[in-house]
Amino acid sequence: MADVDRGRAEGLAAALGAGRIYQEGRELAQDTKVDAVVVTSPDPTHAEYVLACLDAGKPVFCEKPLAMNSQEAWSIVQREVRIGRRLVQVGFQRRYDSEFQELRRAIGKGEVGKPILYRAWHRNVRTSHGVPESNETVLINSAIHDFDEIRWLSGHEIAVVHSVVGQTVDHSVPKGIFDLQLIQLGLEDGSLAFIELNLSAAYGYEVGVEVIGDRGTVTAGLPGGLLYRREERIGQRVPRDWLERFDAAYTAEMAAWLHAVREGKPPWPHAWDGYVSLVVAEACAEYLRTGRSVRMGLPPRPDLYADAVT
Ligand code: ISE
DSSP: OBOSSHHHHHHHHHHHTOOOOBSSHHHHHHOTTOOOEEEOSOGGGHHHHHHHHHHTTOOEEEESOSSSSHHHHHHHHHHHHHHTSOOEEEEOGGGGOHHHHHHHHHHHTTTTOSEEEEEEEEEOSSOTTSSOSSHHHHIIIIIHHHHHHHHHHHTSOEEEEEEEEEEOOSTTSOTTOOSEEEEEEEETTSOEEEEEEETTOOSOOEEEEEEEESSOEEEEOOOOSOOEEETTEEEOOOOSSHHHHTHHHHHHHHHHHHHHHHHTOOOSSOHHHHHHHHHHHHHHHHHHHHOSOEEOOOOOOOGGGTTTTO
């Protein structure tokens, strides 16, 4: 365990039976007794720790975002390509959620025909990691999941940002930083995507998507579970946050990572997925600055990531 707050590291190490405590993530990555590393430190430290793990030739699970910008993420991709082996898994946990997986299978079987529109919503109770510093941080911390989800569900790269409009809902968020954003994207196969990102929804946490095909639609993320009728109301529970909503998915993604590490198999989703999602986030931020649509312009995908969007 490593944490800048040694007390926290000690508490968690005791709870998990971890034998060693480090003040600094780099030290942990370099210790020859450590086989593989999980990076869940604050976003701006991710790239540095991932690169330290790659330098030491170690598998690393990194929470999203892989880096704070696409340039940093690209240096991780290049480092991995030079090593010639996939060592990085990125924490896009929705890919390990059973309902989203079922949705993807339904699309794959052609149950709604050819998808023409992905209509997604992503609502947090409030801005979760303190007041966002910029529109970039909103996009890089939250919308990044939606970009990855749409790439994964569709099997296509996002080609263009058609528009992004926003509003400041929470009074503690500085004007000009949008905790409500409506994002319209075009995919390389001509289909469209619309994302409603609302970080100040107040009532609960919800994430979902309706996939509209040319023969029907299919939706994941609708309220489920027990239906109550009491005190003159009918209702279902809404999760408080992503830890509650994606509890099982977090366990499944960690199990998949451990399996890949033990078997020496390539982990997934990978560094290219982490990189591309940052390119899209930056293109959305550029739209907000310029008011002009932005084409993605990705470099050729290295062969190491042949299953890039699957
Ligand atoms: C948070 O960091 C997450 O990763 C959640 O999945 C996401 O819904 C939330 O917006 C982020 O702040």
